[in-house]
Amino acid sequence: MKSLAELADYVDEAARTATEIPQISDTRVLSVEEAYAVQALSMQRRYARGEKRIGIKMGLTSRAKMIQVGVSDVTWGRLTDAMREEEGGVVSMANYVHPRVEPEIAFLIKTPLSGTVSALEAMSAVEAVAPALEIIDSRYKAFKFDVGDVIADNSSSSGFVVGTWHSPETDISNLGMVLSINGRPQEIGSTAAILGHPVRSLVAAARMVASAGEELKPGDIVLAGGATAAIPMDVGQSVLLEVENLGQIGFNIGA
Ligand code: OOG
Ligand code: MG
Numbered sequence: 001m002k003s004l005a006e007l008a009d010y011v012d013e014a015a016r017t018a019t020e021i022p023q024i025s026d027t028r029v030l031s032v033e034e035a036y037a038v039q040a041l042s043m044q045r046r047y048a049r050g051e052k053r054i055g056i057k058m059g060l061t062s063r064a065k066m067i068q069v070g071v072s073d074v075t076w077g078r079l080t081d082a083m084r085e086e087e088g089g090v091v092s093m094a095n096y097v098h099p100r101v102e103p104e105i106a107f108l109i110k111t112p113l114s115g116t117v118s119a120l121e122a123m124s125a126v127e128a129v130a131p132a133l134e135i136i137d138s139r140y141k142a143f144k145f146d147v148g149d150v151i152a153d154n155s156s157s158s159g160f161v162v163g164t165w166h167s168p169e170t171d172i173s174n175l176g177m178v179l180s181i182n183g184r185p186q187e188i189g190s191t192a193a194i195l196g197h198p199v200r201s202l203v204a205a206a207r208m209v210a211s212a213g214e215e216l217k218p219g220d221i222v223l224a225g226g227a228t229a230a231i232p233m234d235v236g237q238s239v240l241l242e243v244e245n246l247g248q249i250g251f252n253i254g255a
Pocket of ligand 1: 058059061062065136138155156224226
């Protein structure tokens with residue numbers, strides 16, 4: 001049986017080379033605690049290669065997402081500078097295994113946040129909010145995993161695009177979201193699908209990073225989680241997200 005450090009190498013290598021791998025749970029079912037240990041160790045390998053941690057992503061914060069992947073625990077993962085894709089740019093499929101895109105909200109952190117906080121305290125630590133697209137790319141075969149698998153695989157984090165930052169005073173409780181592919185709406189939702197209000201995802205983020213002995217730092221980006229099911233990506237598609245009052249963002253998908 002592989003050690004947690006060997007499992008970290010296993011998921012890191014799959015992510016680095018965009019190669020699909022059999023599920024860890026085929027041979028060993030990880031507890032949530034063990035899975036976060038694997039994630040943390042695998043991130044050490046990325047940082048050692050020069051990637052910088054620039055924030056975190058929350059996962060499975062909406063019912064649509066929980067149902068799509070069959071896992072109903074809220075999870076988190078770390079974002080690095082290498083994962084950021086350019087707004088309006090071309091995203092290359094070659095860097096991914098079987099990516100999917102989902103509509104999200106991003107928070108920009110102004111003051112340190114960690115531990116048990118209220119929604120009001122969480123919002124007062126926010127510098128700005130923006131529309132975001134997350135590109136998730138589970139390294140596991142057929143995009144299938146249990147909760148330990150997905151946490152170990154950095155909650156499928158792979159890429160993301162952030163739009164224009166807006167004032168933190170913007171009411172983000174229930175903003176319409178339309179995710180279109182090639183000009184055709186594919187998923188329609190609301191920011192309210194994210195735990196009832198995206199700020200609850202930030203509250204959960206503060207609690208979850210604290211349990212890993214970390215904090216949300218000034219300048220960090222926090223992705224609140226997909227508001228709708230994610231859509232499989234393919235070469236030649238143009239992806240556009242329109243969020244009520246926050247504007248639109250998108251990218252094109254190349255080979
Ligand atoms: C797990 C990651 C979930 C979200 O926004 O819910 C996630 C997955 O769906 O592969 O990023
Ligand atoms: Mg997501």
